[in-house]
Amino acid sequence: MTNIPPPAEELRVLDLELHRLDARRSQLLQRRAWLITALQAAAAPAPAPPRPARAPEATPPNVQNALLTLGGILLTIAAIAFTLVSWGHLGIGGRSAVLAAVTLTALGVPALLLRRKLRSTAETVAALGLALTALDAYALRAVALPQADALGYTAAASAGLAALWAAYGLLFRELRLPLPLAVATAQLPLFLWARAAEAGDHATTAALLVTAAFDVAIALRVGDPAVRVIATVGACATGLWGAASSGYLSWSATDLPDAARASALLMLAASIALVAAWLITQATGAAFAGGLLVAAAAGGVLREALPSAWTVPGYLACGIALLAVVRTALPRPVLRGIAGAALLVHALAALWTLPAFVTALFGPVSWAGKAWSGAPEDAGDAFAVSGLPVQHPVMASLVLAAVAGALFAAARLLPAIIELPGTLPRSRSAAAAAAPSAAPASGPGAAPTAAPGADPATGPDAGSATRPGAEPSADAGAERGAEPPLAPASGPSGAPHLNTPAITRSGALTLAWAALLILPSALQLPYAAGVSAYVVLTAALLAVASRVASKAVALTSLSLAVASSVSVAFLALATTEATLGTLGALTALFLAATVLAARRQAPVPGVAPAAVGAAVAYATALACATGAAWNLRPDHTGLLMLVVPALSALAAARLGRHPLTPPVEITGALAGGLAVVLTTGHATTLALALALGGVIAAGTALRTDRRPVGYAAGALFLLATWVRLAAWDVGTPEAYTLPVTVPALLIGVLRRRRSPETSSWTAYGPGLAATLLPSLIAAWSDAHWQRPLLLGTAALLITLVGARHRLQAPLVLGGAVLALDALHELAPYIVQVVDALPRWLPPALAGLLLLAIGATYEQRLRDARRVRDVLGRMH
Incomplete structure (x- = not known):
């Protein structure tokens, strides 16, 4: 049965189909037009490509200049050849006439050429004329003045030619060659005249x-x-x-x-x-x-x-x-x-002054190889270093002092004059620093501004005192000793600017220190006076470092103080008294510097920590020197040196959370390590030193913020125990492992009480393994019955405790050790039984076992899962 749509729907479908047909027709027509155009283009002959125009390889002015230059060169060569070769064929009149005519013609023709605007040709002809004048001078010397001195005549000729060419160039200013040639020739007359006149x-x-x-x-x-x-x-x-x-x-x-x-x-x-x-x-x-x-x-x-x-x-x-x-x-x-x-x-x-300075600084190091051999006659002998030519040491000290004074005086002058890369002049930096605070000051109390165009470095107010109502300048702060930081500002590119006055003052301080360092040996002071001078110099530098507010000056002073102290420490090795007194004084000085720097309101960072570290180092050296002075053995000297870490621990406990606490503890620990190293030659003393170190570490661990040091204390106690046992020739492994196990188990018990969720493997595993595993290894190689019996008993007790308290680590470790220990005890009997049985019986028993396991596989799996779950519920 045919389904006929409604009329309206059928009309819509027809309109849509007609629209599609129109669109397709338009597309086909466009394609047809393109094909016709393409066929016509293919049928027409292709036009020949245009021939590229060849660019000229030389411009007309270049061609002109090349021709003129070549012509001038050829004419000059011809004139030279005529003067040198054909000169003798003419008489004196003819020669003069030829030279005059050719030279005047060559010099006069450029005037006519310049009137006709032929400048390049005029330059060429003028150059020929200038060359002819030089040839005229040579010809005059060869014919008229053959006896004249060559240098003298050359000086006179060059002066005359320079004057002639200069006049010619001034007469014809359009010519560019005569004046430069005149100036170049004018370099010769005076020098040649002086050489000719001797x-x-x-x-x-x-x-x-x-x-x-x-x-x-x-x-x-x-x-x-x-x-x-x-x-x-x-x-x-x-x-x-x-x-x-x-x-x-x-x-x-x-x-x-x-x-x-x-x-x-x-x-x-x-x-x-x-x-x-x-x-x-x-x-x-x-x-x-x-x-x-x-x-x-x-x-x-x-x-x-x-x-x-x-x-x-x-x-x-x-x-x-x-x-x-x-x-x-x-x-x-x-x-x-x-x-x-x-x-x-x-x-x-x-x-x-460098040789004298090197001698003064590094000369005392030579006393390290001849310590306590006796004081020299004077400081000059104490600083002797071979191979350095030290001349006039007193003058070297004077020169360094003068340079230091000049540099210190120039600290305020140079920044405004010498603008180094990355350096901001002080006047500008001060103005830039004062600009933010001076900008809103527009009331009656505001400071007057500088006149436009005034030079801040040379104006009338440069270097004057701070005006009322104005911000203090950088110069005023520098006079009070408060230097701005090393990088106070940054330029347009963002690069920091150097604080030139602070750096200059640091350099002046270094030079002054070098001058004072040379002075004792230069003046040949007595040995005691030289050592005392170095100690006083160190004290002065530490006072500057602990009191000045400039970071550059403070750090420089501290570095110089450390260098001076090291030098005088070596210098004091000549005698026992000097060594002990100098080390004691250096320790006290660095401690005093630490206290002064720490009590300041705004100390320079790094001064106090470095000073306290140096103080502890010199205290350690003092303890070592004291032991040597008392003729103690090295190991006993090491015990004496343990006083330093003990005092450091007490000082750190007293300081609490002070910033100086870490450097005190670190240097004290290093001193303790050195003390332990000195005791390694004697086992008993080494054990005592390790034990004392453990006591110090345990005392430090009593502080709330130093709990982790307790691990170090435990390690030291354990090492002390092991060293003592080794000294007693004890070879039983339990003697070494039980001192580890007992404290570890106690710590595990305490931790489980505080944190019940802690795993038994974390709390008891390390302690139990420390004894059980070495004892098990020893039991397998032990031929006696006592060790296996004691080990099995201990493993049984540990297993029962783990089962009683449902603890996984004791149960597993104890059970495994118990099983392996029992296997070790039954091993001889198993070997005997295996030897007595027929060879076919073990395979048969293994097959029967496999059959039995296969028959009850599912039940065994259920039992294994149950055991795993039980163990998993344990801690």
């Missing part, structure tokens, strides 16, 4: 320096870039040559007049460099060279005027005087260069 080294050097001054003037006054480059190169070459020659003359001078003349030359070179630095922007290098030359000039005169021992101090005095220039109103680049030169002089002077 004026001596001083005059030759003066000629070089005058030439350098001329070049500097040209470089500063002339605007032509090529001329300035030639003049700058010439100034650097002749100036460096002249300065080096002046320095050599000053150093090799043998009397005061020679030194004065060399000093005058050095001052001339310095004047040239300083004037150049004054007139050139950012010429810090020239100012640096000028400062060095001034110091060398003055120092050279002082070197000849004073004794030889004062040579380095004389140069240093010149450097100090040079450093005073930074107080003037010179431009900042000049000040930076001069300050850098002064600092270099100071650094070289300090480097000269």
